[in-house]
Amino acid sequence: MSDAGAISAHYTSGALLARLEAALREDGVDPRRPTLEALAPYDHFHGRGLEATEDMAGLLRVAATDHVLDVGSGLGGPARYMARRFGCKVSGIDLTAEFCDVARHLTGLLGLEERVSVSQGDALAMPYGEAAFDGAYSMNVSMNIADKCALYREIHRVLRPGAWLILSEAAQGPGGEPDFPTPWARTAASSFLASRDETCENLAASGFAIESVRETTEAALAYGARSRAAVEAGGKPLHRAVSLIHGALAEDAMANSARALRERRAVPIEILCRKASG
Numbered sequence: 001m002s003d004a005g006a007i008s009a010h011y012t013s014g015a016l017l018a019r020l021e022a023a024l025r026e027d028g029v030d031p032r033r034p035t036l037e038a039l040a041p042y043d044h045f046h047g048r049g050l051e052a053t054e055d056m057a058g059l060l061r062v063a064a065t066d067h068v069l070d071v072g073s074g075l076g077g078p079a080r081y082m083a084r085r086f087g088c089k090v091s092g093i094d095l096t097a098e099f100c101d102v103a104r105h106l107t108g109l110l111g112l113e114e115r116v117s118v119s120q121g122d123a124l125a126m127p128y129g130e131a132a133f134d135g136a137y138s139m140n141v142s143m144n145i146a147d148k149c150a151l152y153r154e155i156h157r158v159l160r161p162g163a164w165l166i167l168s169e170a171a172q173g174p175g176g177e178p179d180f181p182t183p184w185a186r187t188a189a190s191s192f193l194a195s196r197d198e199t200c201e202n203l204a205a206s207g208f209a210i211e212s213v214r215e216t217t218e219a220a221l222a223y224g225a226r227s228r229a230a231v232e233a234g235g236k237p238l239h240r241a242v243s244l245i246h247g248a249l250a251e252d253a254m255a256n257s258a259r260a261l262r263e264r265r266a267v268p269i270e271i272l273c274r275k276a277s278g
């Protein structure tokens with residue numbers, strides 16, 4: 001199987017929408033009329049869920065006339081959040097066809113189809129023209145992509161001069177390789193973590209000027225503690241995307257990911273950078 005095939009197979013269950021609808025019903029939500037907030041525990045598929053998306057958006061100034069690219073858009077939670085918060089247009093691209101189908105369905109239910117669209121495809125060869133976007137973000141995607149410079153060059157190509165890019169990623173930390181499975185890879189063969197410094201070097205080599213780098217380990221540990229407290233108090237974990245998407249694999253994947261965070265094997269980082277203007 002090609003890299004792309006192995007990666008989309010890792011994320012595909014074949015019954016995602018039915019499982020999401022069942023989870024929403026269990027939460028007391030009508031799956032035909034969910035709100036952005038009711039979907040958030042499921043459709044922000046990255047560490048700290050909606051909280052991380054809000055933090056990322058807080059670093060940005062986005063105009064309602066802007067067209068923003070979501071690289072590896074998953075179930076579309078971040079894209080719908082950005083469209084609702086800023087009134088902008090968002091185009092998402094993702095390798096996993098089932099995620100794209102569910103993303104389009106949820107976008108329709110929320111009445112956001114005028115502003116959010118999703119294409120199935122590879123971030124390494126995107127079906128967009130040069131300088132098509134005013135900004136781009138990518139949340140927890142590059143760990144599935146070996147050739148980081150090819151990814152960053154392709155994003156650079158589709159951004160207009162002066163446009164921003166934010167990466168919210170897991171970087172390789174000093175503590176060694178994570179154990180597998182993780183939420184993003186079944187085995188080490190499809191996990192490609194780069195360190196914070198390597199990521200900055202790769203971005204610079206691809207034509208981006210770094211504006212800020214922030215590590216969010218403390219916030220991630222605090223989020224995990226709040227989630228455990230919610231469960232101990234008889235509630236649900238705050239973030240339920242990994243269980244929804246990975247089913248039986250989720251328990252091991254989440255335990256490995258929590259250990260990787262504690263032992264600084266995987267370090268969550270946010271990097272804001274910009275394509276040179278003119």
Ligand SMILES: C[S@@+](CC[C@H](N)C(=O)[O-])C[C@H]1O[C@@H](n2cnc3c(N)ncnc32)[C@H](O)[C@@H]1O
Nearest residue numbers: 044045046072073074094095096122123139144
């Ligand atoms: C952990 S999920 C994150 C999804 C989304 N960014 C979010 O935060 O909710 C990783 C996503 O990256 C996508 N992905 C991995 N490699 C990709 C590639 N080469 N091109 C496009 N999408 C890719 C996967 O299909 C998956 O949806």
